[in-house]
Amino acid sequence: MSIESRIKEYSARLDRLAERLKDEDSSNVNIYRNFLTFVSDNPDHTYYPITKLLTAAKCKDANQALDVANYFSVGRNALLNVTFCYFDFDGTDIRIDRECFIDSLNNNTPPVEDETGYPIDNFEPSRLGFYCNLISE
Amino acid sequence: MSSAATVPSTATPTKQQVLLKGLESTGEQSFARVVGANYGFRISNRWEKTAVNIDEDIKSTNSKYQNCTVDNLENLVDRVIISANHHYTIYKVSQKDAIQIRQELSALVGQPVNNIFAQTYPALVDFNSVNPAAGEYLCKVADMGDGIACIFASIVKESLPGYRTMTAGVITSQYFHTVFVPYAADRIEVRITDNAPTRYHEKHATAIKIEFQNIIGQKGVHYPTTQVNFFKCIESYFNDPTSGRIAHAILTTGQDSKDAELKSLRSKDYCARTQQVVDKKNNFNYVCRAILLRKPYTGISTGEMDISFFPHKNTWEANFCWCVQVKKPQTSAALNLIITDAIARS
Structure with missing residues (x-):
């Protein structure tokens, strides 16, 4: 499915979401729309680290950026592929799965490295993060 | 580091022996040679020989070795330990x-x-x-x-x-x-x-x-205290040909995260500034996100100092770089200039 069709589909989903939330707080709908607009304006931009999600969706913190990443990465015809990582001291990315990431974020405990199944040694919470790639096929 | 390089407990070693033991356990023979040259100590190409040389240098009455004292050996060892x-x-x-x-x-x-x-x-x-x-x-x-x-x-x-x-x-x-x-x-x-x-x-x-x-x-x-963020140094040094040659640089595009490594650690006169990276697909601009500079020693010494800024990609994307690495500064004064210059560009 092309990016254009995925964007169109998400746009329709957002309209329905906005309709449902019309009497409630819809700030999330706004940041989702911001992000969708950015992607349709810049279809060549295929990489979205946290800092770029912040500017593209005009959100105010990493939690909102995570929310954007989640919204656009789950379900059928998702727009983003999210990679959860521990950004290790030596410059490498250690892959962790979504569940371990959420666990670690909520409890401030070392996440389990997907490759080895061991908890990360010397865990430094600020090094927990993610990045997204646009799904283009 | 293993526990092998320690002082034997049987006989009380002399200060000189302890200093040499400590110097050897740094594993910094070639840097010890750079620092040793300031005093006249003859650091050899193996530690056993160096210990013999230094003993002779200290005992020598030749004016060539007048700065070769146990106190200066102590300075040398400290210098190696604090700045190698x-x-x-x-x-x-x-x-x-x-x-x-x-x-x-x-x-x-x-x-x-x-x-x-x-x-x-x-x-x-x-x-x-x-x-x-x-x-x-x-x-x-x-x-x-x-x-x-x-x-x-x-x-x-x-x-x-x-x-x-x-x-x-x-x-x-x-x-x-x-x-x-x-x-x-x-x-x-x-x-x-x-x-x-x-x-x-x-x-x-x-x-x-x-x-x-x-x-x-x-x-x-x-x-x-205010911690120095070296983020701006990376671009500044990349664009400043007077700041030393670039032995290794990583360039990237903000749009699609394609990294280009420019590197030659074997050629003494390579500089990454001589290479240009072009994105043929989208014509995205490449910017430098990590850099290793090499600056030659001055005077008769041959060799180079390494100055590098290699933040994690994720750190760089957030516009931060919290440390600079310096290898083998020729002198303490040269090291001080490196740090002062980096702070000025930060």
Whole structure:
């Protein structure tokens, strides 16, 4: 499915979401729309680290950026592929799965490295993060 | 580092022997040669030979070796330990605070420190005979002429791979880190040795800084500091051909995260600025996100100093770079210029 069709589909989903939330707080709908607009304006931009999600969706913190990443990465015809990582001291990315990431974020405990199944040694919470790639096929 | 390079407990070694033992355990033969040249010490191409040379140099009555004294050997060893290859995190302090910090440190120079690491310094402690807790231990406060160095031992205990659930595979190791306070600049340099595994660098840097603050602030005074963010240095050095040749650079595009590594560590005159990277698909602009500069020694010495800024991609994307690595600075003055220049561009 092309990016254009995925964007169109998400746009329709957002309209329905906005309709449902019309009497409630819809700030999330706004940041989702911001992000969708950015992607349709810049279809060549295929990489979205946290800092770029912040500017593209005009959100105010990493939690909102995570929310954007989640919204656009789950379900059928998702727009983003999210990679959860521990950004290790030596410059490498250690892959962790979504569940371990959420666990670690909520409890401030070392996440389990997907490759080895061991908890990360010397865990430094600020090094927990993610990045997204646009799904283009 | 293994526990093999330690002082035998049977006979009391001389100061010279302890210094040589400590120098050898740094594993910094070629840098010791650079520093040794300042005093006239003949650092050879193997440690056994160096020990013989230095003994002769010290005993010699030839005026050529007049600076070859045990005291200068001590300076040499300290210099190697505090500046061979380190990651620097820098904190700016106010002029008023810097004066006070130097005053408090001066009072500690040469004072005996009561722990096994200080007593064994610069040699390493034999962990077969003692089993200290992991942590930071002050070893020495030394006046280096251009500033005061607080040398700490960081003790690490970690399991061998596969032994994480057993106590048998726990390895204890010791690394020397330094906090340096220059006389001529109002800053605190936390220097983490590259001998320590990378994943301990930040942890040690934080722990050493706290230890240092405890030492200078015995009365509970903690000086406000501002940590230097070197992010802007990366682009600044990349665009400034006078700043040294670029032996290794990583360029990237913000739009699709395509990295281009420009690198030649084997050619002495390579510079990444001679190469251009073009994105043929979208014509995205490449920007430098990590850089290794090499600057030649001055005078008759041949060799180069390494200055590098290699933040994690994720850190760089957030516009941060919290440390600079310097390898083999020719002199303390040259090192000071490197740090001062980096701060000016930050």
